[in-house]
Structure formats: C-alpha cells, structure tokens
Amino acid sequence: MLLKRLTEASGVSGNEKEVRDIIISEIKNHVDSLKIDRLGNIITYKKGRDTSKTLMVTAHMDEVGLMVTDIDSIGLLKFTTVGGVDKRILVSKPVAVGRDKIKGVIGAKPIHLQKREEWTRALNINELYIDIGAKSKEEAERLVNIGDYVSFYSDYVEFGDGLVKAKALDNRVGCNLLINLIKEVNDISFYGVFTVMEEIGLVGSGPAAYEVNPDISIVLEGTLCYDMPKLDSHLIPTYINKGPAISLIDRTTVFNATLRNKIIDIAERNNIPYQYRKTSMGGNDSGKIHITKGGSITTTISVPCRYIHSPASVMSQSDYNNTYALLKAILAEFEREEL
C-alpha cells in the first residue's frame, strides 16, 4: 500500500532520497517530463489540453526528525531536532538512526529515582540521548556518524472507524494525493512538484516555483487537528472526518480570498464536505510560492492530522478521499478556464 510505503520510509528534512525514490518509481510512467532540481525537488509536467494559465500542485516530501550531534563516552548518542518537534514526545520511543536504520531508544530516568517535582517538568533535548545498545564510544562510532539523520520508528496502522496511524503523515498524505493525481488525471496540463525541506523553513518550494513560474498553486498538506468536545469551536483548528481543510491565513500566507471562494463553490456544487483551517499558527510552502518571481495566487488544502509531528500521527481515510475528490473537481474547473 502506497501510504504505508511512503510513511514508513525515512525522509527527515535534507535527507529525502528514500521518499523521492518511491515517488519517482510511482510516477515516472505517468508524466511528460520529470526533473530533479539542484535542491532535490521533483518537478514534473503533465501535458493535457492547453490552458492560458499555469497550474502547479505541490506537496513536500520531508518530515520532522532528529540529527546525531555527538557520541558520548559510553556510546550513547546526543541529538538535536530537525524541524518542529515537541521535546516532550521523544521520551520512551524507538528511533531509526542513519542510512542503515540502526534501532535505538530514547530512555528516561527511572521514576523510582526521581523527586516528585521532576516529573512535572519537560525534559530538555540536551538531557535526552539515544541508546543503540553499543557498549562503548568506539562501538557506536563504527555504526553511527555525527550528522546522521534519525527518524521515528513507527509503522503504518489502520484502526478504529477508518483511521490511519503513521509517522510523517505530514506530509506523505500530500505526496500520496499528488501521486494519485498525476497517475489518474490525464487531460489537464499541470505541474506536479514534490519539494524538499519544508519543515526547516520552506527551503525547496521557492526555487521550484521560480523554475515553474505558476499563475495558480495548490499546496497539499497534512495539518493540525485537535477536536476535543469541551473546546470552544473557534479554538479547534480542524476536525477529523469533516473533509479537506481550506486555509484562511497562517504565519506565511494570507490566502487569496477569490480563489478560496471558488474552491468552496466547487466543493458545494460537488457535495464534497469541507472545513476551514481555523488557526493562524504554522505555515507551509505557500509562503514562498506566492511571493516568488512576480507572485502567484495560492491555496492550501489539507488533510487534518491529529498528533502531527509526532511518531504516531492520525488521519481519516474519508478525509483523504474527500480531499482527493475536491482536488479532481478543482482541476476540472481549471481545465474549463474557470478557476
């Protein structure tokens, strides 16, 4: 299954090769051109009917993770975070280190030896380390290099009423949507772009947009979801199972209202459920894309993901399906020159 392969692959920002290779093998027979640019972005073009405007659909390939910074005197690995990782979700988790995916664990001080006030305090990154079972610094040095990327070790699981648990749903879910779009939409001209290093500052998308020079861009994402019952609805960024989330504003983009209203109109005409992404927190590749060259209009359409940026993020298959349906409807509208 594609989403399983995509999420179980390691692709911490700056180290997207494993993910990139899966994507290329999936799409290479379905595109008219495919190039990997100097940063590692995949830029593909599908030729359909001629349109007056250039459409680009993007998804970032990278995920948050860790990087080895030191090996201590007894062979434990010190690390730093790559992208936005809440230090509190690291304790007591397994990880995979480096290209050979050496298994390790992030342990914690036994509760028995703690004072009560200790467990009310979050552990800092510099108090944590990865234990790969090496007995000495020398043994660890044979297996691990400083600078090795570390990803969460977490499998793909389907559970509950149509939900999926995996690491890196942000943004392998976007990659999966775009791969399927490239495979299944054949009569519409568009650029499909898979970007690198979104999580460490929207690095890949600017140069990719510079090359493509789009008029309209659709950024596909997995986004924040927290839908607790006793919360005021304006505090809920997105709900699970309520369809694709359409962005209003975030830290990097004030989204074009005309395009947004057209998309909502498309959703309503096609009876596709949708919701607004009701938080201004976070940001994504749109932030760079909409200001590249002479500028372009953008929208971000996201699949809500609970526990995002953790080893166990959760999304709903129905949200995926509705997001995909909306995308196809938007592309059809684009082909009719009505977007």
Added chain:
Amino acid sequence: MDTKTLLELLCNGKGVSGYEYTIKDTIVSAFDKYSDEISVDNLGNVLALKKGSTKEDNIKIMLAGHMDEIGLMVKDIEDNGFIRFTNIGGIDPRTILGQEVIVHGKKDLFGVVGSKPPHLQDPSEHDKAIKMEDMTIDIGYSKEEVEKLVNIGDTITIRRELLNLQGDRVASKALDDRAGIAVLFECIKELGKIRHEADVYFVSTVQEEVSMAGALTGAYKINPDIGIAVDVGFGTTPELSKSDTIELGKGPGITLGGNIHPRLRQKLTEVAREYNIPFQMEISPGPTGTDARAMQITREGIPSLCLSIPLRYMHTSVEVIDMVDIKHTAKLLAFFIASISNDSLEGLLCY
C-alpha cells in the same frame, strides 16, 4: 525453547498487575518440559517444581520472578470517544505522551495517547510536562461505539515489540520483570545438567508492582527454606549516580541490606567467585521493594536473597538489558542452588 524466544514472547505479551493470566499459558508451556510438577494457584502464580536428587524431606528453595507489568486503566470516556485513564504501578507521565497503546476491551483495540498540541498551548506551557489527567487515548471510534467495546476499568498496555539493539542488548516494555522469568527459565534448564539436593520452586509471581501479593501467597504455600527474588536493578546511565546503579553486561547485582540474609548472601558471592561469574553489589539498606521483601516476612520469616538484572530506563516502554546478564544470573543461581545441601543449610542460616 530458546530463552530469548521466551523473553520476546513474554515481553510482547500483555499482562498488567492483576491481569497476568494472559501470559500464563506461555509460561506454563515453557516450564512444563523441565519441571516435575506445575500448577497455577488462586491468585494466578505459576509454580513449577523441579525436585532435588536425594531422599524425601528435601530443603526447598523458591525463586520468584514477577510476571506482571505496569500499565494503565480506563477511567472515563469523553463525548468524542476519547478515553481518559490512570496508571497501574509507578509510571512517569512523561513517558506516556505520544505512545501507541492497546486497550484491552471486549477485544484488543489500538489507540494513540494525545494531548493539546504544542501549537495551541501558551508558550509558558512548553517546559511543563503534560499531566496524565490531561492526556487522552484515541481509539478512533465515536463515543457510542467506544461504549460498546470498552468498559471503565479495562486495562491498557503500551504497544511495543521487543527490539534487538546492538550485540546482546534488547529494548522492550515489561523487561521488568519478564527478564526475571527468563532467568528462572534459563536456570531450570541449567539445573537439568547439575546435581542438586534442594527441591526448587520456580515461581512466576503476580502483582509485584502493586502489592507483591503473588510472592506473599506463593511463599506461604511453598514455605521455602530460602526465598530468592530475581528482579531488575537500575542500570548505569549518565544522569544517575554510579553508586545508585549497576552496569549492563557485568553480571547480576547481588543485593545487600536488611532484606537479605547475610550468610546466604556471602555464600552467593563465594559461589560467584568460585565459578568466575561476574557480579556487582547493589546496596539496599531497607526493604527492597521486590518479591524478596514479601518472602522475607511470610509465615515466621524466610531467609531471602535478591538478584538484580541490570536494566536501563526502568518503568518506561524502552527498558534495555543485556542478554549476557540473563545467562550470568541464571548460572549463578544454578551453582548456588547446587551448593546448598540438606546438611549444609543449617550452618548457613546460623547468625
């Protein structure tokens, strides 16, 4: 069965204190082949007896490794189907956030432990640990469905499979104290090769983490001459002081202190030296908080010993041990048992 295979089966099994019956069959089928009698008592302890080589009225030695593990319990179900929970046994709440769990409802249900995401927290909260009461378990069903599948009081375990690290080291949940049962298993196999006079009871005890109930009732029933707990000890890591810990790969910790019979402990170290088995001293002046404590005060008092397998990150779901220590601990136990004769015991117990 290979001892490591048994350890993996036990660690991947799920048996929170009071609910150990789920791994009972695995233990019975492993020990059955090597024991003369095997039984399960009222509380769920598994007692495997290997008889001594001499006449009747053999002295009795009881070995105890506890089969229960720490875990969680369902407390409430939210309107959106999320589960609120509490802990069974000592758990650092910081080790629970973001874990995958199995909720043992009408069937085993996969779930994820979540909380308010950091993006929605006030920045001042970022350095505070999330409290267990602010966490929820998401099993992906509506409240209506959850209520059909889950009852208040159902137990929950962390979803974790034993992970092979470098060399002989492994990481898992519940190595405390399924590693102790692995030592018992390795020991019963060793004793098949060595002559011993004592009747040896290999007891997989229940409820050590909450009350030591299994060791208390098991020791009462067996009424052994010597009780030996095989548990885990704090493994050395950078944040712990060396004097509080024992090192992985350097043999069992032999506990010293009021819980431990001094002459027997001395004999244990003599045996270790005689057979070149590495060991470390573990200092515990008061009650040890292991089955050795329960055995010591059973009936009119039972001379007790405690051996500790060095283990890092105790009571997390990524506890780490070195399999070499399982071998060393089991060897030491077997040679110690073989060194005790019906005639020599009296002298050893004299103060």
